[in-house]
Amino acid sequence: MIDLTINTALARTILTGFIASEIRRVGYTRAVIALSGGLDSAVSCYLAAEALGHENVLAVCMPYKSSSPDSLQHAQMVIDALGVESRTIPITAMVDGLLDNFPDAGNVRRGNVMARARMIVIYDQSEVFKGLVVGTSNKTEILLGYSTLYGDSACAINPLGDLYKTQVRQLAADLGVPQEIIDKPPSADLWQGQTDEGELGFTYEQVDRLLYLLVDQRYTPQDxxxxxxxxxxxxxxxxxxxxxxxxxxxxxxxxxSNRTIGYDFLYLRDWGT
Amino acid sequence: MKIQISLAQINTHLGNVSANLDKHLQLAQEAHASGADLLIFPELSLTGYVLQDLASTVAHSARPDDPVFKPLLDASRKLDLVVGFVDEDHRHRFYIAAAYLSQGQVVHIHHKVYLPTYGLFDEGRFFAWGDEVRAFDTRFGRAGMLICEDFWHASPPYLLWLDGAELMLFASASPGRGLGSEAQLESARWVEHINRAYASLFTTFVLHANRVGYEDGLNFWGGCTVFDPNGELLVKGPYHQEGLVSTVIDLNQLHRTRARLPLLRDERTALALREMNRILGSGSRTNR
Known part of the structure; x- marks a missing residue:
């Protein structure tokens, strides 16, 4: 049986505890989140605000000139609902500063540059706000590799990485994320009209069920x-x-050597804390 | 005879023994002030759980001249303590261990005999396997200690039962996993099921101390429990919250339960041994 239902209250307890523990044990009290207007970053922002207090969370909106105006509006709904600090830092000048040299760059290349420009901005804000970057990648996109390496996947801690997209939706509803954000088609918003499901060629509903069997239930492809x-x-x-x-x-x-980082030099990141 | 049990549902600092020792001493004082006779700490309570290459650097020996055990042994003059630590033997093998301390003495040390080395676990890579399951006498009667995976296997609790343990003292650092629609993680449900089952099958007390907190992405779920010889839940700690979980147990319940249900009296140990010898000695591997 494929049942992706999660107990959202329990998920919320574990994930807010995780955020608070992993940020505070290394001497920080605050978090910064790249808020796109989409579902995943909204959920990360709600969890961080609940874990650390809204005054300790900075939401950073980083629109490019082609970003959908809806994205900024949805991000603002989250900021207003939570009362977190926020900054809007457009990436257009950064991105165009590079890409104007390469007018023939295709969508993938352009999308990657945007994702990595946002990474630079969010890590810069991490230093300014003295907060750690809380990630927004979910299990579905991590498994499918539907992200930009050193771009949107870059973070200090990731509370959503063991929840499939459809499970993030359940958690979002429990957290009180505005319905409009839960219902809209997921999109990386890297170019106009882009949707995840259009690009991937299947729906999250479909692929989450398959991933659950392959990964969680250890089904063979034949199974x-x-x-x-x-x-x-x-x-x-x-x-x-x-x-x-x-x-x-x-x-x-x-x-x-006889002792090599990653092979036989083994410590958790929480070493000593 | 009634005794007050406290289970220390604590978080730990990974690899910071002195910080963990301070917490042990503080909780021993609190538990004593609240009237506890026995305080049980979780697995590796003095060191933290996912030690990896830290294992050899946090090891101690349960001896009066050890700087960590000296204050713990002093504290054990007020109430009995079970603490979790890394034990280094005289041949420099490192064990996941639990020590029972009472009246300033080390009464018993248990080395974890089942080291999970599968899935998210990698204990067999870093630790030596314990090779004994022994009950021991305490001032409250005979007891036995097991550590986490030890009681995921049926034989160690069974051996302790036959060896006379009326108090099964279980210590865990159980990583929470298996989030479904229930308000309880699958790992928590499983452990509670089997602990209730051991209490019922062996008509004995089963006390389980499990830690809370996080190590990297792992969460530890807490939910310390005490089951009585009827398999009834006497107390249960909250999930994912630090605290002392306390209850009074009435050792006379052993008399009442076993008068009603003589499972121990009727246990056919000679038959079990004979059949074990046949099964393991036959040369056939099919049933192993």
Missing amino acids: CLEAGFAEPFVRGVVERIRRNHFKRVPPPIAKL
């Missing part, structure tokens, strides 16, 4: 076919997971 999923869909998703694994792990270090 998934027997569970009723179409072969090209299963094959495509399995290959996507494999091909994008490089985005989920630190770059491999070539081993030379």
Whole structure:
């Protein structure tokens, strides 16, 4: 049986505890969040405000000239509802400063530059606000590799990375995220008319069910076919997971010595705290 | 005889023994002030759980001249203590260990015999395997200690039962996992099921101390419990919150339960041993 229902109250307890613990134990009290106007960053922002207090959260909106005006408006709804501090720092000049040299750059290249420009801005604001960057990537996009390496995936801690997109929606409803944000089609908003599901070629509803079987329930691809999923869909998703694994792990270090970071120099990040 | 039990549902500092020791001493004082006779700390309560390469650097020996155990042994003059630590033996092997301290003495040390090395666990990589499951006498009667994965296997609690343990003292650092629609994580549900089952099957007290807090992305769920020989839940700590969880247990309940339900009297240990010998000695691996 595929049941992606989560107990949102329990998720909320664990995730707000996680944010508070992992930020405070390293000597910080505050968080910064790149607020896009979409669902994931809204949920991260609600969780951070609940964990740390709204006065300790900075939401940073970083529109590009082609960003949808709805995105800014939805981000503002979150800021107003939570009473968190906010700043709007457009990335147009940064991005165009680079891309004007490359007028032929395609959508993927342009999208990556935007995501990485936002990373630079959010980490700069992290230093200014003395807050750690709380991430917004969910389990679905991490598994599918649907993100920009060192771009939107960059963060200090990630409270959403073990929740599928459809589970993030459940949590959003429990947190009181405005319905308009929950209901709108997910989009990276890197170019006009872009939607995640249009680009991926399937819906989150469909792929979350398949990922749940493949990853959480350890089904083989063959088991998934027997569970009723179409072969090209299963094959495509399995290959996507494999091909994008490089985005989920630190770059491999070539081993030379007897003790090498990553292989036999093993400590949690929370070491000593 | 009634005794007051306190379970220390604490968070720990990873690899910072002195900070953890301070918390132990403070809680021992609090528990004593509230009338506790026995205070049980969770697995690796003096060190934190995901130690990896820290394991060898946080090890101590449960001896009166050890700087960590000296104050704990002093504290044990007021109430009995179970503490979790990394034990380094004289051959420099490192064990996940629990020590029972009472009246300034080390009464018993248990080395974890089952080191989970699968899924999110990697204990077998860093620690030596314990090789004994032994009950021991305390001033409250005979007891036995097990650490987390030890009681995910049925045989260690069974051995303690046969060895006379009326108080099963379980210590865990159980990472929370399995979020579904229930208000309880799957890992919490499983542990509560089996602890209730051991109390019921062995008509004995089962006391479980589990930690809270986070280490990187892992959460520890707390929910300390005490089950009586009828399998009834006497107390349960909250999930994910630090605190002392206390209850009074009436050791006379052993008499009443076993008068009604003589599972211990009727346990056919010779049959079990004979069949074990047959199963393990037959040369056939099919049933192993």
